[in-house]
Amino acid sequence: MDEQARSVLNRVIRRIPNKNIKNLLSKWNCLSADQLLALDYTKPKRMIVEHIIDCCENSSLNLKHITNLEMINHIDNPDQGTWYACQLTDAQDDAVCVELTQFKEQFKAHLHGVIRHISIKMKKHEDDAIWIRIAWGDNFSKPNHLKPTYVVHHLHTSYVFISNLMAKHKIFLCQALVVATRHGSIKDGHLSTRSLTAMRDLLLRRYQQVFPSVQAKIQQERDSPPLHPCIGKEHGDHEEMRHQMACEAFGHGPTPKLETAVYKLETRYRGNGNLTVSDREEFFRGVVRFSSSSLLESLRNCVSSGMAEGPVTPLLSAITRRGRNSFVITDKGPGVSSQASAPRA
């Protein structure tokens, strides 16, 4: 096993807690049962890593197997690193007919055509997600497996999730995606999180949305015990209305665990301060950042408890409506800038 393989293995094992190593290795299915039993997980990490390296050398495993291990680890624990969302636009007529093998072949063919040394691995997960691991080299040097890019795409959707992509490789990846999925172009999705699960839940709508309809008045989950019969709620109607409003904007039940939302202000100062005319001409640059362990849940709570006044401002509800968490507010009036005015698919 060469130096690179060893470093990759080292990095993978070092990052996961000891109790998960056994699971990962059995899923990897490259070491024999005896070798797995022989491993002692109570030893310090450094020794475990060395032991595994020895096992791999005994079984003559190479870089390919190690990168497979890294990929399995990443698929099981997707919420590491920072993920960015991109959106494919201008679907061509046959975009709907693209099937898995076709996508794989075209993607690989395009990248192999533009970069001589590149290593691409693709796996389809059971929930229809295609995971792609790309180790970039260039025309002279071998692929660098220590800094792989991970891409996740669900076929026929227009969303692509990318992690760890360097600026110089961005154009190649975008071209390959556009060609393989038969779309016209790809653009920035203005959504970035540490948690891929949250990003996927938000964009692929894997949370419960609430719509106003004739029959439904959503069942309010009363965490509080049933009220005493002698106690009446004076503002029951208002409370229900606020709850409905909050759930319509941010969803019902468990929401995608977004962590931040950033609003960049590019507006002009309009206060009555002691500023000269030239000061007023310049932009008043500011950044508003919301942070929370579960942003959507806290915003929903704000609205339903009455802390924020309804109706929910489109600046906040745009997080779920447009599926983004980074906005630029300009002087064109209240609301999101015209870049984001196109409704998402």
Next chain:
Amino acid sequence: METMDQGVLVHLMSLERAGVGQQDQHQSERIQMLKVRAASLRAKRDQLKHQASVIKILKDKIGKNLPFGDEEEDGDDETGGFAALQQSLLTAWKMQLKDLQHAHHLIGGFDLVECKEGKSVCVSFHTAYEGVYLDTYNMELDLMRTVQISRHNIPPSFPLEVLAKQSLEKDLKAFLQTVSQNLNALAARRQQVTLVKDLVGSVEVMESNELCNILVLMCSAQSEPPRAVLCTLEYKDLTQSLPTHVSIESEDKTLSGSPQWKKNQSLLLESPAHTALLTMKRMGSIA
């Protein structure tokens, strides 16, 4: 001189008597006036109450579609004045119903719910297959300047953008009908895959996707020796729940060319996947 003899108190008493006598007079006049006024107000109140109750009865009758003018509890003089009222109430009701009917036609019979004080509407699409209700999808349409889709919970692999570009601006009814048709077909195809997995355990689903426009099944044929047969069902028409193309592959070329499997191929083309597979199982083609 008498007053001087009798004293100031007597004088005061006589003054008092004179004053009271005068107040009495005013009071009785005033009381009279007030009594008359009260009586007239009461009469007016009774009349208005009566009028209001008659109108209420008429309105109730219209609401319940009962014929009126038949039951005349009151005398002629009262209902005569209400004939015009009945007429106008009826006409208003009829116009309202006609407008509602026209609106219903415009939107193709879908139930639209108004939200945000008329700035947007919400429409629900129900899907069902083989008599079983499946998912319901909702869509909110913004009506401000042009009709635009504001938000929805339709799966992202569904080609909603394409359909919207085709017909949303021009013909709302056609758009809603196309979306409903496509959603129902998608639900039908997805349900078929679920039924194949649940009912036909011996067949393995090798490949499928969210849009359910391709389905690859691996069956084991009942032959000597048992061979694996790969059935590929392609659904090129997304408005249909039946495949447009079926191909049968097997290692044994004679098997896939045999008349039995040709029949199976047409069975898969003409009937839903789970029904076809169950028939094939029953006929002994597959295990």
